[in-house]
Amino acid sequence: MKLTILGCYSATPRILTNPTSQVLETKGHMFLIDCGEGTQVQLRKHKVKFSRIKHVFISHLHGDHFFGLVGLISTFRLLTREADLHIYGPKGIKEIITLQMKLADSWTNYKLIFHELTSKESELIFEDEKVEVHTIPLNHRIYTNGFLFKEKAGKRKLNIAAVENANINVAYYRKLTQGFDVVNEDGVTIKNETVTRSGNKPKSYAFCSDTMYKEDIVPIIENTDVLYHESTFLETQAHIALRTKHSTAKEAAKIAKKANVGKLLLGHYSTRYKGLDAFKAEAKEVFEAVELSEDGKVFEF
Amino acid sequence: MKLTILGCYSATPRILTNPTSQVLETKGHMFLIDCGEGTQVQLRKHKVKFSRIKHVFISHLHGDHFFGLVGLISTFRLLTREADLHIYGPKGIKEIITLQMKLADSWTNYKLIFHELTSKESELIFEDEKVEVHTIPLNHRIYTNGFLFKEKAGKRKLNIAAVENANINVAYYRKLTQGFDVVNEDGVTIKNETVTRSGNKPKSYAFCSDTMYKEDIVPIIENTDVLYHESTFLETQAHIALRTKHSTAKEAAKIAKKANVGKLLLGHYSTRYKGLDAFKAEAKEVFEAVELSEDGKVFEF
Structure with a gap:
């Protein structure tokens, strides 16, 4: 699996920090996870062959996770895309996108297929011979899902x-x-x-953002190779994390430890902090295998 | 008047070229004209004190002219803005913005006032003691207005x-x-x-984008100091201009000449062209006082 972080900061896009978006490449797929404003420029900047994206997963309908989606859809239209595009996201996402296409009188020349999510239980939302994608119900201010990407066992x-x-x-x-x-x-x-x-060990990746500390996701993400778990705040701002339904770096590490994951990636940092070292240090007190997401960073596993 | 070009390219945002957005400062106002994706980052990059924006004018509902608006509105909320924000734009713009606020459960803590436009005649849409703003009905694929900003005569x-x-x-x-x-x-x-x-001569600025060649805007914009007129194409692509209801550089110059404006700014360039010199050369054959808009350029007049 190859994970490219396009943006891993919370709230507003800035000159050097981008809102949430990631590309996960696995078994011939290029999955786009969340799509904050500016994602299409980040895709170009990091030389991702984004015409290959066929599935987009949107965690929730806060702007820093999806305001770039309508622009990406419209760019695909201008680039005369023909392949179907599947969008997985909370109920309402179809109305937002189609309203804007209607008012612009700009319907896509390719098939746009919405899979609106409403379940509060984990469900299998995508499957082919090689990969499965499951939702991870999270606890945020509005309806939110994380996503678990699991390769199937390969040939012996x-x-x-x-x-x-x-x-x-x-x-x-x-x-x-x-x-x-x-x-x-x-x-x-x-x-x-x-x-x-046995063939190559099938890999797995879990994306959990945005969410407050939610222990009951542990059975779903148990033993995944890599877990991206939001850490908007440090423990010194734990009270703000609680009020805004976000997590601290320490809480992210506690989930990683309980779920026995291979590696924890931190992200969705509040832009109030000057640097990221304190996030890593705080998480490491609980769980050793921690890495910091940064815009443009690539993780291969 | 001080005009800052934040973006002057058509279609999709790219690493070095931004979709349409401009800031016009006049008589204590900071007017935002169009707001393509990435506008809020461009505002930061060019050090515009954007909390001072109180009026936003949207020409039409194609994405390259307004996909950045919902993000800007939501950033103002995060920055705990209190001042009213007035949005002038085609009917439908209120539904697009409020639907997204509703689904995000994120209403602004400041007053958002929509002025939806439907008239096909030029109308006065803003006035105070010092400035007037009139619409300039344009001819594009969907309902579109340009905007004429006129200072009132000052004290003797x-x-x-x-x-x-x-x-x-x-x-x-x-x-x-x-x-x-x-x-x-x-x-x-x-x-x-x-x-x-007489006191300082009152200045005027006309923004005309997107539109095909439309001679009947001439009486509205006659004698304005500066005219921004879209020139998406060169004459060699005149057939595409016609089909997509855009203008060529030559057509923009013809309008400038007929309207006897002080200066013509070209913009809304198709990204198919390598450089911009050909636009200027083509327009200069018809009208001498031509300048090229470029992202980040500032014009004072």
Whole structure:
């Protein structure tokens, strides 16, 4: 998985800090997660081949998470896009976008497919042979979901020496990579695990923003490789976090620890702070494997 | 008048080119004209004290002219603005903004006053003691207005020597600056123009974008000091200009000439062209006093 942070600051876009948006590349997909104002310029700046985006996931309808969406949709139209575009987001998002297209008399020349979310339980919202996407119900001032991206187990790898040794016809090799037992040239059944080993470990990524500390997301995101969890504030502003339904860096780290994730990425920083080091230091007191999101940073895992 | 070009390119925002937005400062006002995506960052970049904006004029509801408005409104809320904000724009603009505020459950803490425009005739939409703003009905694919900003004539200046010579009591000086005749200490009526001269010449600015060539705007913008007229294309693409209801640089110059304006500013360039020199050259063949708008450029007149 390759994650490009386009913006990881809260509230208003500024000259050097952008509101929330990320691109996750996995198994041939390019998933766009949130789309604050200026996202299309960030995509250009970081040389993301954004015509490849086919699925956009919007966490909630606060402006710093979706004000760039209508512009991106309209740019795709100007670039004469033909591929379908799927938008996953809270109920109301379709009305916002279509109202603006109607008043501009500018309908897209490609198919725009809205998947409006209303459930308060985690649900599977996208699936193909290689990837699943589930919602992670969060607790913010308005209806909000995080998103869990899970690769499916890949093909098993052949242990070539063992396969040849077992006298298996080459026609069965594909069955073996799919995990099946096969019958060899001598009519003997060969157990799959004796001649193959597991393929690449399927990776997972959880995006949780915006939310206050919410322990019941732990079972959903347990053991994910990378968790992005918002940390708008430091503990010194815990009272503001509580009032505005955001999290502190320490709270993000507590969730990471309880969920036993591989790595925690902090983000959605309030622009009131001068630097980001204090966020990392605060989280590290609770959970060791912490990294800071920064606009333009790329994480591969 | 001081005009700051925040963005003067058409269609999609790019790394170095911004969609339409301008700030006009005159007589203590800071008028924002159009507000494409990224305008709030451009305001910061060019150090415009944008909390002073009280009136926003939106020409039409194509995204490159207003997708930045909802973000600016929401930033004003975060900056705890208290002053009223007036929005002038086509019918529908109120629904777009309020729908997004409703779904975000984020109403402004200041008064947002919409003035929705529907008239196809030029109308006076703003007036105080010092300035008037009139619409300029344009011809584009959807309902569009340009805007004419006119300073009112200022106070007359006293010719001090003449006033003293005429034996006028100092109590009447204010009346004289307002243009009235007065009676002097000897009971003689003194004609105003014999003891005063006209004050600063009132300035005017006309913004015309987007529009195809439309000669009947000439009487409205006649003799304005500065005209910004869109020139999306060069004559070599005149057929595209016609089809998309835009103008060429030559057509902009023809309007400037017929209206006898002081200076023509070109803008709203299609991003298909490599440089801007050809726009200026083409317009200059018809009208001499041409300048190119560029993002960040400031014109004082």
